[in-house]
Amino acid sequence: MVPFKNFFKERKKDLSFSGELVLDPLVKFDVPVEVRKEKKLSVLLPFLNEEKHIVHNVYTTINILNELDFSYEIILIDDGSTDNSYEILKKEFGQNNSVKIVKNYSNFGKGWALKTGFEFSTGDFILFLDSDLELSPYHIPGFFRIMLEENADAVIGSKLHKFSVLNYPFYRRLMSLSYYLMVKILFGLPVMDTQTGIKLFKREALEISLPKVLVKRFAFDIELLLILYKNKKKISSAPVKLDYSRKFGWNISPKVVIKTFIDTFAVFYRDKILRFYDRPLGENKKFFYSIILFAKNYDETEKTNFTKFLSLFYPHYEVILVGNRDFSIAGKNYKFFSVEDEKRDVEKFARVLNAGIIKGEVVVISYLSCFPDEMFLYNSGRILSIPDVGAIGGYVVLPKEHTYFEEISYHVISSFFLSFNLVYRYKPLNFKKVKELNLNGTFIKKELLDNLTFENKRLEHIIYEIVVKNGKNLYYSPDLFLYQKFPRNFKELFNYIKNNSTFRGKRCRELIKQNPVAIFTLDCFIPIGVLLFLIALFLINRNIFLGLVGGFYICLFLFKIILSGWKGIKIAILIVISQILYELYFLKGFFSHKK
Numbered sequence: 321m322v323p324f325k326n327f328f329k330e331r332k333k334d335l336s337f338s339g340e341l342v343l344d345p346l347v348k349f350d351v352p353v354e355v356r357k358e359k360k361l362s363v364l365l366p367f368l369n370e371e372k373h374i375v376h377n378v379y380t381t382i383n384i385l386n387e388l389d390f391s392y393e394i395i396l397i398d399d400g401s402t403d404n405s406y407e408i409l410k411k412e413f414g415q416n417n418s419v420k421i422v423k424n425y426s427n428f429g430k431g432w433a434l435k436t437g438f439e440f441s442t443g444d445f446i447l448f449l450d451s452d453l454e455l456s457p458y459h460i461p462g463f464f465r466i467m468l469e470e471n472a473d474a475v476i477g478s479k480l481h482k483f484s485v486l487n488y489p490f491y492r493r494l495m496s497l498s499y500y501l502m503v504k505i506l507f508g509l510p511v512m513d514t515q516t517g518i519k520l521f522k523r524e525a526l527e528i529s530l531p532k533v534l535v536k537r538f539a540f541d542i543e544l545l546l547i548l549y550k551n552k553k554k555i556s557s558a559p560v561k562l563d564y565s566r567k568f569g570w571n572i573s574p575k576v577v578i579k580t581f582i583d584t585f586a587v588f589y590r591d592k593i594l595r596f597y598d599r600p601l602g603e604n605k606k607f608f609y610s611i612i613l614f615a616k617n618y619d620e621t622e623k624t625n626f627t628k629f630l631s632l633f634y635p636h637y638e639v640i641l642v643g644n645r646d647f648s649i650a651g652k653n654y655k656f657f658s659v660e661d662e663k664r665d666v667e668k669f670a671r672v673l674n675a676g677i678i679k680g681e682v683v684v685i686s687y688l689s690c691f692p693d694e695m696f697l698y699n700s701g702r703i704l705s706i707p708d709v710g711a712i713g714g715y716v717v718l719p720k721e722h723t724y725f726e727e728i729s730y731h732v733i734s735s736f737f738l739s740f741n742l743v744y745r746y747k748p749l750n751f752k753k754v755k756e757l758n759l760n761g762t763f764i765k766k767e768l769l770d771n772l773t774f775e776n777k778r779l780e781h782i783i784y785e786i787v788v789k790n791g792k793n794l795y796y797s798p799d800l801f802l803y804q805k806f807p808r809n810f811k812e813l814f815n816y817i818k819n820n821s822t823f824r825g826k827r828c829r830e831l832i833k834q835n836p837v838a839i840f841t842l843d844c845f846i847p848i849g850v851l852l853f854l855i856a857l858f859l860i861n862r863n864i865f866l867g868l869v870g871g872f873y874i875c876l877f878l879f880k881i882i883l884s885g886w887k888g889i890k891i892a893i894l895i896v897i898s899q900i901l902y903e904l905y906f907l908k909g910f911f912s913h914k915k
Contacts, residue, residue: 362443400427431540450517539583602705610680615643710792713757714800825909
C-alpha cells in the first residue's frame with residue numbers, strides 16, 4: 321500500500337489543467353482492508369424516472385464495488401417515479417441481498433430520497449451517488465484516501481477543486497462559482513462546491529446531522545453541510561472527473577435555480593434568526609409501535625391503505641384495526657378489535673386501551689383515509705427519545721394518484737384562510753412545539769395514556785390535555801407525514817367545512833369561557849375579530865369597505881394564479897366560498913348551546 325505522504329508523488333499523471341501537473345481523480349488507491357472488508361459501505365442511489373438506464377447503472381456499480389473488493393450494500397430509492405423504474409428494479413434485484421429497494425409514493429426531492437435511504441442503511445460509511453453515474457463509482461478509493469489522510473468526517477466531490485477534470489459547460493461552471501460565493505458569504509462553509517453528486521460520510525456524522533435537515537429538494541446539500549460544520553465535523557473536498565455527456569436525472573432549469581436560492585435563504589433564516597439547528601436531538605431509538613387504525617367506510621381505498629400499514633419495513637410494530645368488521649387480511653403483526661361504529665372515536669380508543677392488548681411503547685393513531693410511506697416509523701425515535709416530548713405528529717399530503725378536485729380541495733383546506741394557525745397540519749414547516757396535532761399520524765407515549773377518560777371532546781384535544789398534565793409537550797415535525805384522501809367533489813368539501821367550522825366555533829366558545837384571553841388566538845380572533853371589523857367598517861364607510869375587501873380578493877386571485885396557473889382561479893373562488901361558509905358555521909357553532 322502506498323503511504324499517504326508519498327501518494328501525490330507516486331500517483332501523478334500527465335494531465336493538463338491550468339498549466340499544472342494534476343492528479344487523476346480516478347487513480348486507484350489501495351484502501352486498507354480494515355476499511356474495505358471489516359466495515360461496510362452503504363451506497364445510496366436516489367432515482368427518478370430512470371427506467372432506461374437504472375438497471376445498467378446498478379450493475380455497473382455492483383461490478384465496480386466487487387472489483388474494488390468492498391463489503392457493501394446498495395440502497396435504491398425511488399423518489400416517486402411515474403415510469404416503471406421501481407417494478408423493473410424489483411424484478412431484477414428483488415432477490416439480491418446486497419440491494420435494497422425503497423419507494424417514496426410521491427416526488428419529494430432528492431434530499432428526502434437520501435434521508436429515506438439513510439434510514440434503511442446499515443453501513444459504517446455512507447456514499448451519496450447520483451444514479452445517472454455521471455460521476456463514476458471509481459471515485460470511491462480517492463474519497464477514502466482523503467477521508468483517512470485528513471481524518472475527515474465527510475468528503476465531498478468538488479468541481480472547483482484544482483485537480484478536477486471536467487468536460488463541463490461554461491455556464492454550469494459559472495453557476496457553481498456564483499453559488500459558491502453566495503454560500504461563502506451567507507454561511508462561511510469551508511468548501512467550494514456543495515452541489516456535486518458524490519459525497520462520502522462516516523455514519524456517525526450523518527446520525528447527528530441528517531435528522532435536522534428540513535430541505536427536501538433544493539439546497540439540501542447546503543443545509544446538511546452547514547449542520548455538520550456547526551457540529552464541528554471536518555469536511556474535506558475531493559477532485560472529480562466529470563464528463564457532462566447526457567441529461568442529468570435532476571435537471572437544472574431556471575425554476576430550479578430560483579427555488580434553490582429560496583431554499584438557501586430559508587436555511588440562512590433558520591440558522592441565523594431561529595437558531596433552529598441548535599435544537600437538541602435524541603438518540604436514534606427503535607421503539608415498538610402500536611398503530612391503531614380507525615375504519616369508517618370499509619371500502620377498497622381503506623383496504624388498500626390498511627395493507628400499506630401492514631407492509632411497513634420497520635421491524636418492531638403491530639397494527640390494531642378498530643371497527644365493526646375487518647378486511648380478512650392475514651398478518652402476524654395484526655389484531656382486530658371489534659367495536660360499534662356508532663361510538664365516538666375517543667370511546668373506541670379508550671376501549672382498546674382498557675382491553676390491555678396494546679404491546680407498544682408508543683401508540684400511533686390514524687384513520688384509514690390515510691396511508692404511510694416506508695420511512696414513516698423511522699423518523700420518530702430521535703424525537704420521542706427527548707425527555708420532555710410526550711407526543712409528536714406531522715402533516716398530511718395528497719397522494720400521487722388523486723383527482724383534479726382533490727388537488728383543489730387540498731389547496732383550499734391547507735390555505736391560511738381556512739386553517740389559520742393550524743396550517744402546519746398540511747405543510748412541511750419548521751419543527752416546533754404546538755397545542756394541537758393532526759390526529760392522523762399522532763405518536764404518543766403509551767405511559768401517558770393510563771388515565772384516559774370518556775369526555776365530550778375530540779381525541780386530539782384529550783391527548784393534548786393528557787400530555788400537558790404529565791408535564792410533557794407536543795411537537796410538530798416536518799419529517800412525519802401521511803398521504804390522505806381529500807374531498808373529491810363540492811358536496812364532500814362542503815360537509816368537511818361545515819363539520820370542521822362548527823366544531824371550531826364550539827371549541828372557541830369553550831376556550832374563551834376557560835380563559836377570555838383565548839379570543840386573541842388566531843383560530844378564534846380571525847373568524848370573530850375580522851367579521852366584527854368588516855361589519856363595523858361597512859356601517860361606517862362602505863367605499864373603504866368595498867376597496868379593502870376588493871383589494872384583498874384581487875391579491876388572493878393574483879397570488880393563486882402565480883402559484884398554480886389558471887387552476888389558481890378555481891382555487892381562489894373555492895377559498896372565497898369556503899371562507900363565507902366557514903364564517904357562517906363557525907358562528908353557528910359559537911352561539912350553539914349543544915355540546
